[in-house]
Amino acid sequence: MLISTIFSKRKFALSMIILSIVLLGIAPRFAPPYTIISLITILMYVILTLSWTIFSGPTNYISLATAALFGVGVYTSAVLNKSLPLIVIVIISGLLSFILALLIGSLTLRLKGVYFILFTFGVTALIRNVIQWWETHITLTVGRHVPSAGNETVYAYMVTIYALTLLFIFLLQNSSYGMALQGIGENEDAAEHIGIDVTRLKVLTFAFSAIFMGAAGAVMATRWRYIDPTIAFNPLLSFLPVLMAIFGGTWLLGGPILGAVIFTLLQEYLITEYPYLYMLLMGLILVIVILYLPGGLLTLIMRLYIRLVIQWAKTKFQIQMLKTRWAEEWRPKVSMALAQWRLRIQWRMGMKRK
Amino acid sequence: MKILEGIDITHRFGGLMAVDNANFHVDQGEIVGLIGPNGAGKTTVFNIVSGAIKPTLGKVKFKGEDITAVKPHQICHMGLARTFQTTKLFTNMSAFDNIKLALLFGNPERKIGRKEAEKEINQLFAVMGMLSDRNKPVKEMSLAMQKRLEIVRALATNPQMLLLDEVMSGLTPKELTQSMQLITQLRDRGITIFMIEHVMQAIMGVCDRLIVFHYGSKIAEGTPSEVVKDPTVNAIYLGK
Numbered sequence: 001m002l003i004s005t006i007f008s009k010r011k012f013a014l015s016m017i018i019l020s021i022v023l024l025g026i027a028p029r030f031a032p033p034y035t036i037i038s039l040i041t042i043l044m045y046v047i048l049t050l051s052w053t054i055f056s057g058p059t060n061y062i063s064l065a066t067a068a069l070f071g072v073g074v075y076t077s078a079v080l081n082k083s084l085p086l087i088v089i090v091i092i093s094g095l096l097s098f099i100l101a102l103l104i105g106s107l108t109l110r111l112k113g114v115y116f117i118l119f120t121f122g123v124t125a126l127i128r129n130v131i132q133w134w135e136t137h138i139t140l141t142v143g144r145h146v147p148s149a150g151n152e153t154v155y156a157y158m159v160t161i162y163a164l165t166l167l168f169i170f171l172l173q174n175s176s177y178g179m180a181l182q183g184i185g186e187n188e189d190a191a192e193h194i195g196i197d198v199t200r201l202k203v204l205t206f207a208f209s210a211i212f213m214g215a216a217g218a219v220m221a222t223r224w225r226y227i228d229p230t231i232a233f234n235p236l237l238s239f240l241p242v243l244m245a246i247f248g249g250t251w252l253l254g255g256p257i258l259g260a261v262i263f264t265l266l267q268e269y270l271i272t273e274y275p276y277l278y279m280l281l282m283g284l285i286l287v288i289v290i291l292y293l294p295g296g297l298l299t300l301i302m303r304l305y306i307r308l309v310i311q312w313a314k315t316k317f318q319i320q321m322l323k324t325r326w327a328e329e330w331r332p333k334v335s336m337a338l339a340q341w342r343l344r345i346q347w348r349m350g351m352k353r354k
Numbered sequence: 355m356k357i358l359e360g361i362d363i364t365h366r367f368g369g370l371m372a373v374d375n376a377n378f379h380v381d382q383g384e385i386v387g388l389i390g391p392n393g394a395g396k397t398t399v400f401n402i403v404s405g406a407i408k409p410t411l412g413k414v415k416f417k418g419e420d421i422t423a424v425k426p427h428q429i430c431h432m433g434l435a436r437t438f439q440t441t442k443l444f445t446n447m448s449a450f451d452n453i454k455l456a457l458l459f460g461n462p463e464r465k466i467g468r469k470e471a472e473k474e475i476n477q478l479f480a481v482m483g484m485l486s487d488r489n490k491p492v493k494e495m496s497l498a499m500q501k502r503l504e505i506v507r508a509l510a511t512n513p514q515m516l517l518l519d520e521v522m523s524g525l526t527p528k529e530l531t532q533s534m535q536l537i538t539q540l541r542d543r544g545i546t547i548f549m550i551e552h553v554m555q556a557i558m559g560v561c562d563r564l565i566v567f568h569y570g571s572k573i574a575e576g577t578p579s580e581v582v583k584d585p586t587v588n589a590i591y592l593g594k
Contacts (some may be wrong), residue, residue, distance in 0.1 A: 041455070046361050046392040064530070076473050174455075178460070179447075179451060179454070180455060180458075180459060182444070182446075182447070183444050183447075183455050186366055186445060186446055187442045187443070187444060187445075189406065189438070189442055190442035190443065190444065190507075191444075191455075192406075192425075192426040192430075192436070193404060193406070193430055193435070193436055193442075194427075194430060194435075194455060194456040194459060194460050194507060194508075194510075194511055195427045195430040195431055195456070195459040195460035195461075195462065195511055196427055196455070196459045197425075197427050198427065199425075243558045276576070
């Protein structure tokens with residue numbers, strides 16, 4: 001109950017969202033260039049994780065198509081980059097990912113459970129291999145160069161996409177459709193029988209979440225400068241958002257953001273400090289988080305926060321107790337002693353005067 | 355007037371004949387009971403009628419329209435709501451949100467404002483006598499309450515006909531009488547009721563007509579007193 005009273009408030013979520021966007025927006029003014037570069041990577045993971053949770057968070061359909069939807073953006077950007085301005089490419093990439101997700105969705109969303117997971121992963125592999133085949137046999141190119149857009153521009157684009165993703169999630173969560181998605185996750189049959197067009201809602205949500213992945217991909221291509229199908233459709237990008245969301249907690253907006261940020265930072269730190277033990281340590285941390293914090297890192301923070309709130313209430317109560325004890329027990333005693341002392345002095349004075 | 359009609363319905367699960375060439379109908383304003391031993395195909399009939407599964411053969415008509423291939427949410431929009439044998443509620447939501455979802459998505463032709471929705475939901479809870487439980491998480495509710503909440507949720511979609519799948523099993527005698535009263539009240543408000551039930555007291559008390567199923571086919575039909583005297587029904591239930 002405490003959690004819901006403190007955290008479900010829209011105003012709190014909204015203010016945190018706006019704060020994060022403002023902070024990211026003004027960061028280039030004082031942060032060193034290296035920080036901006038790592039912020040771009042972090043933002044990429046945050047956007048992917050957030051857009052993954054749009055669909056998979058409430059419905060519990062684990063999608064592994066992230067790499068395909070992101071890769072379409074990367075590849076579109078690589079193909080079109082020389083002929084069109086970046087903003088147009090980003091929009092086209094988003095639309096293409098939307099269409100691809102619409103196709104994948106209408107093919108797969110009648111599948112449930114593990115079949116859905118496998119199918120989405122299969123689709124990603126299929127697309128990667130088809131493009132690879134196309135490039136080596138038809139266009140006879142192996143990789144493609146993408147002109148750099150400059151880190152500042154890339155950063156600005158990523159922050160904008162991040163803000164738009166958050167805006168979309170915020171609007172969705174506060175609409176009846178967000179609730180309906182949760183209903184689908186909890187009991188699809190029931191959702192269907194109370195009049196929710198389950199298939200359409202699932203496919204559309206999946207497709208809308210893909211827009212942000214595609215747009216992020218288009219921007220990231222200009223940051224990487226060289227891409228080929230294995231980079232664009234890296235299967236790791238299908239798994240990482242899932243891990244990051246589990247790591248941070250899939251509920252609420254804070255979970256995926258926190259998960260992606262800490263996961264990326266941890267990854268970078270471990271790679272540079274312990275290059276040989278990196279995978280081992282990463283695995284260990286994940287296992288510990290899943291075992292002891294099933295709701296993700298966010299639950300840990302919640303717990304600490306709640307403890308803090310309780311502690312604060314306790315302290316307040318103790319102060320109140322001290323006050324009442326002062327008023328009821330100690331003050332009469334003190335005032336009595338003071339009065340006695342005063343009277344005694346007066347008596348002595350009187351003695352002297354005589 | 356027939357509100358629901360099943361014509362020559364057959365459904366196979368692999369080699370198992372769950373429903374075998376069954377014909378049945380429900381008239382407007384009736385309370386019809388669907389009874390039969392376990393595995394007789396009663397719930398399969400409900401699943402076919404509500405659109406959850408498509409029958410192998412045969413046709414279902416609701417208000418004269420063929421709904422055999424219509425999706426469940428569209429059937430719901432047409433005014434046919436149901437409950438489930440094992441309750442299928444949104445357990446991580448509050449009771450209120452369960453009903454709200456049904457109210458918002460069950461009436462697509464209406465635009466329902468926030469205040470209006472709240473008022474209507476409160477009314478529905480009041481009808482079922484569970485206004486005080488409206489903010490409770492479903493997880494913390496007893497089975498009887500969950501079953502009642504499922505009826506509220508079905509009612510929120512503004513149905514003309516209600517399919518009730520064993521809503522009275524596992525209730526205490528007091529709850530049973532309440533539920534029976536409630537079902538009669540619903541009928542008085544113009545909702546046709548088609549119910550699967552095992553509790554004899556409830557069946558005899560509220561149903562206008564009974565349909566008896568055995569091994570997927572209809573073996574008897576008639577008023578409760580007629581059905582009780584029927585020799586085949588007696589043979590199935592009591593043995594001979």
